[in-house]
Amino acid sequence: MKNHKGLLIVISGPSAVGKGTICKELFKKGIDNLELSISATTRKPRHSETDGVNYHFIDKNKFQEMIDNGEFLEYALVYDNYYGTPKKYVIDKINEGKDVILEIDIQGAKQVKENYDDGIFIFIMPPSLKELKKRIFKRGTEAQKDIDKRMRCAFDEIQQAEYYNYIVVNDDLHKAVENIYCIIKAEKCKLSRYNFDLSEFKEEL
């Protein structure tokens, strides 16, 4: 009676909100059939990276061709390299019954929504901008002078939350992970995930 199709779960939010850590912890919970999407990129693989595991490594011509053919759920140019999520890869997984997690920034999530509206969009919200600022400082990658700009950008991004299905506040990692775990479980119980063929019951009468 259950629909065999998997879910596309988009986890997004302002940078430094903790998306990566949340996803890592989520996978530790060992949910059946859950997979992290693998991006395609034009940058060169690092020593520790394997094609098809960390990324799908492809060259710029191929990437451009895929853009032209609308083969990405989302893509972006970061400095000199392209990064993107190949549509076919994700759709194939979903059709196999796998639930696919996409951990991406706000811009990427927006593109996915335009290309695949049946996704489940989860916005990771910082408890406050003050707390987000603290986390950015902790990373130590940002110069003090850029922080104000980052905060204004984060505020703009937070306003995008209203286009998502769910909001998960990351004030406590354990609780945030549990909430996302629950969202996935609950989505799988939704009426729309059933094909509602009652013939098996009827045969029993």
Add this chain to the structure above:
Amino acid sequence: MKNHKGLLIVISGPSAVGKGTICKELFKKGIDNLELSISATTRKPRHSETDGVNYHFIDKNKFQEMIDNGEFLEYALVYDNYYGTPKKYVIDKINEGKDVILEIDIQGAKQVKENYDDGIFIFIMPPSLKELKKRIFKRGTEAQKDIDKRMRCAFDEIQQAEYYNYIVVNDDLHKAVENIYCIIKAEKCKLSRYNFDLSEFKEEL
């Protein structure tokens, strides 16, 4: 930023599917602010029962008056006694921020849906009619000759599942309880449960 209002969670399904056991186990998980709705009835209290704890015990005139004034989310006449869910009691709890569980039969759930559309309707599905039959026999309250009638009735009730928000198959008690726990957690993360006032964030800029 979070909406203060609680949820109305309706747990229903064919008789003997295990609604009562599921609810009992759900409360053992100790979810904050979760309460079981207390029905009103015109039957006399038993020795062990306390007014306002097990039931709201009221007389027939009062019950009839409440029916006439549309003060029930649902009610039914069972043999010679009325049973019903007082609307005000539930709405007051929800406005206090409590999540209220209603464990009721299919007819009751249908009435609730007509009276309060913002509820979360969860259908507990038996894994098969054969299994449901086994559970009815186990209860030992049904004569063999009534079983076929019960099964046809259960099949009719199962067809109502398409009007619910979620379907939880009760093939494994632990899993069924976890799914309902997750549905409640996930519903609380839904965008619509937020009032989306970002002024606190704005003040931080």
